[in-house]
Amino acid sequence: MMPINAKITKIVDETPSIKTFFLDLTLDNKPGQFVMVWIRExxxxxxxxxxxxAITVQKVGDATSALFKLKKGDSVGIRGPIGNGFTLSGKSILLIAGGVGAAPLAPLVEVAGGKKIKVKTLLGAKTASELLFVKRFRSAGDLQTATDDGSDGHKGPVTELLDELDLRGYDQIYSCGPEKMMSRVLEMVKGANMASKTQFSLQxxxxxGMGICGTCSIDPSGLxxxxxxxxxxxETLIDSEFGRYARDASGRKVRL
Ligand SMILES: Cc1cc2nc3c(=O)[nH]c(=O)nc-3n(C[C@H](O)[C@H](O)[C@H](O)COP(=O)(O)OP(=O)(O)OC[C@H]3O[C@@H](n4cnc5c(N)ncnc54)[C@H](O)[C@@H]3O)c2cc1C
Known part of the structure; x- marks a missing residue:
């Protein structure tokens, strides 16, 4: 699949570390699928x-820093959509989002809203100004926030909000964010016998991005x-490397 050229039409500052880049093409993806973004050179x-x-990007390293330097009218290459995406089902769903992990979950709640599915979102970030897409989640349903420094909502990890909920009351649970956060979600849904009804998007x-190099394979299944x-x-992630280690650019195991 060759990259398609996409021009940046608008850039929105979402938080101090996150920007949204609007493009002059429709990405035609299901929520949770991804695209490969080529930042030239x-x-x-x-x-x-x-x-x-649009894509919503947190600046973490070389490529995302280079993307942040681009202006309206500059272009990137887009390959995709790739992967499976979330499967929406049931009448009442729960979302747990951490940091920029809210990016694929915001379009999912909007699709859910259109289908009259009841949505509750738990949204976490380091601090109030880093909470992403608060308005989008609030207008789709019930929203509870958590921040590490207590500047908005619950003070502490977003996963602590799960203690107050009856997880079995939801038809489907969705999560995206830092892997340490998601592995805590997995422990809790496993305890509630809900692992098979919980979908995790792995970053x-x-x-x-085409299944050849094996860099993103998960032990022991090789998925x-x-x-x-x-x-x-x-259910697929129980007893896997998930939450324990991942692989870096050279394929070496890195403890999480
Ligand atoms: C399917 C998928 C969807 C994603 N969607 C988004 C999104 O919508 N918005 C967004 O901001 N980011 C998203 N990411 C993460 C994003 O791809 C990485 O942050 C990016 O590749 C980092 O590139 P870099 O050159 O700036 O940083 P690098 O120089 O490669 O790395 C900088 C730091 O970030 C860490 N890092 C690098 N790649 C990843 C990764 N894939 N996941 C976690 N940490 C990483 C490195 O370990 C290092 O500590 C997604 C990742 C995947 C796999």
Missing amino acids: VDEIPMSPSYSN RYIKC RVCVDGPVFSG
Whole structure:
């Protein structure tokens, strides 16, 4: 699949570390699928669209820093959509989002709202100004926030909000965010016998994005995040490397 040229039509500052880049093309993805974004002369990186024509990016390293330097009228290459995406089902759903992990979940709640599915979102970030898409989640349903410093909502990890909920009361649970956060979600849904009804979107290091290089394979199944995921059922992730280690650019195991 060759990258398609996409021009940046608008850039929105979402938080101090996150920007949304609107593009002059429709990405045509299901929520949770991703595209490979080619930042010319730098790198090609995976991003899950946050709107039908936009990606929302947190600046963490070389490629995302280079993307942040682009202006309206500059262009990137887009390959995709790739992967499976979330499967929406049931009448009442719960979402647990951490940091930029809210990016693929915001379009999912909007699709759910259109289908009259009842939505509750637990949204976490380091601090109030880093909470992403608060308005979008609030207008789709019930929203509870958590921040590490207590500047908005519950003070502490967003997963602590799960203690107050009866997880079995939801038809389906969705989560995206830092893997340590998601592995705590997995422990809790496993305890509530809900692992098979919970979908996790994994943000692993992806190189080829077409299932060839194996960089994003998960032990012991060998499932590849890029083509078999990036969304996996909790049941698939139990007893895997998930939450314990991942692989870096050279394929070396890195403890989480
Ligand atoms: C399916 C998928 C969807 C994604 N969607 C989004 C999105 O919508 N918005 C967004 O901001 N990011 C998203 N990411 C993560 C994003 O791809 C990485 O942050 C990006 O590749 C980092 O590139 P870099 O060159 O700036 O940083 P690097 O220089 O490669 O790394 C900088 C730091 O970030 C860490 N890092 C690198 N890649 C990843 C990764 N894939 N996941 C977690 N940590 C990583 C490195 O370990 C290092 O600590 C997604 C990842 C995947 C796999």
